[in-house]
Amino acid sequence: MAPDSRFFDEMEARIPKGGVRTRFAPSPTGYMHVGNLRTALYTWLIARHAGGTFILRIEDTDQGRLVEGATDVIYRTMAECGLTHDEGPDVGGPVGPYIQSERRDLYGKYAHLLVEKGAAYYCFCEKTESEEDSGEWDRAADPCRDLDAAEVKKNLAAGKPYVIRQRIPREGSTTFHDVSFGDITVENKTLDDQVLLKRDGLPTYNFANVVDDHLMGITHVVRGSEYLSSAPKYNLLYEAFGWEIPTYVHCSPVMRDQHNKMSKRHGDPSYEDLIAQGYLTDAVLNYVALLGWAPKGELSEQEIFSLQELADAFDIAGISKSPAIFDIAKLDHFNAVYLRALSPENFAKAAEPYIRQSVKNPEIDTAAVAELLQARCERLTDIPEKVDFFDALPDYGLELFTNKKSKTNAEVSKTMLEAAIPALEALPEWSQDGIHDALIGLAEKLGVKNATLMWPVRIAAAGKQVTPGGAVEICRILGREETLRRLRLALDRLSA
Helix, strand or coil: CCCCHHHHHHHHHHHCCCCCCEECCCCCCCEEEHHHHHHHHHHHHHHHCCCCCCCCCCCCCCHHHCCCCCHCCCCCHHHCCCCCCCCCCCCCCCCCCCHHHHHHHEEEEEHHHHHHHHCCCECCCCHHHHHHHHHCCCCCHCHHHCCCCCCCHHHHHHCCCCCEHHHHCCCEEEEEEEEECCEEEEHHHHHCCCCEEEECCEEHHHHHHHHHHHCCCCCCEEEEEEHHHHHHHHHHHHHHHHHCEEEEEECEEEECCCEECCHHHHHHHHHHHHHHHCCCHHHHHHHHHCCCCCCCCCHHHCHHHHHHHHHHCCHHEECCCCEEECCHHHHHHHHHHHHHHHHHHHHHHHHHHHHHHHHHCCCCCCHHHHHHHHHHHCCCCHHHHHHHHHCCCCCCCCHHHCCCCCEEEHHHHHHHHHHHHHHHCCCCCCHHHHHHHHHHHHHHHHCCCCCHHHHHHHHHHEEEEEEECHHHEEEEEEEHHHHHHHHHHHHHHCCC
């Protein structure tokens, strides 16, 4: 029976026209890897730059790969990153549903319409499901392509299981255009008659995304360059339906190094991993935006962009076809810039849980500790190890008191502490200015450089060679009693 044209006319009438419409269409199969995040970001930026519409669509037709809770990961990641969607499963819109499994009945109608048009055919051959999904089969040997109408009708009437395959022309070539890669021409004889509709009635990815992109009015399709080889088949589907072909934006992969793509299996981080490793969302987004895209003109030398600045500057012409290497040291740099740009209050709020991982003493002021860290921190996860001495004096060796630049050794340090302890004991008020003035005045009185006095005081107070902040700040945060206890302990050890 011929498909009902009224249904297709009604579907066409629903499609929004006249503006840029992009979509991020993840599969809920686990974490959000860096490549996925970049795709989401680029599609969002294209829409926002043009004042268009950004759509979130969940592609869950591959039921065997679904991971429980993965859809929540998608929503949470998008919200944390500020990549708000205008249409989607949770907010609705004019062309829903926005979850592919809820559109199941739709794909069958369009697959059968292609059969009616001669651009697809019923295949009754026995294939495994993996063969249906991958297209790994011998197209030359498939007898179903040339079955006559009577045989097809007989098989259907008998209830024989089938898939619907795309009928690829055996002659000629197909040319498609990509923003980054330009025009690419492929000989049709090199293309397989891919499966469009599986035995279970669900579409393959390659069919569902073409149907959905058209029915949702998508104008720009952003995806990984691994789909370049499928693009000719997509074009042939669009042409068979008589639909307008969207702008293709294929992005080259994000690489771990010159030869290997990033992969969770090889320990490469997902977005959630990066946040857990102490990176700020804004820094991650800024860095990911530049993995394969570069601003043009007067912005060509700029590296730091807010999300709004990225939207203002984003031009798809700046997307490179060369693979981008994920450089964790470069991300560290970006993160440090963003950490320093935070207000002291916001940095203290972000740092507090990391400080409290190692500083359990409630008497220690975490805001004061954070103040020392902000200019000396690349990742929030660096914090616990940097500040653990505030909670407990580590077991340190006396060799730390020897420093050539400060002109100190064990003997000099002993002399300095013998003078510093009574000077600090005599302070009427334990404040930063009071401690500073007392120690600076004492160095002048002793006729030594400030560093000659400050080095042993800091080592005695912290028990570490490298600390965030100097002797004055550390002593103030530790408090009078704990500072003097530690300095006396050091003096006893140096005197033994």
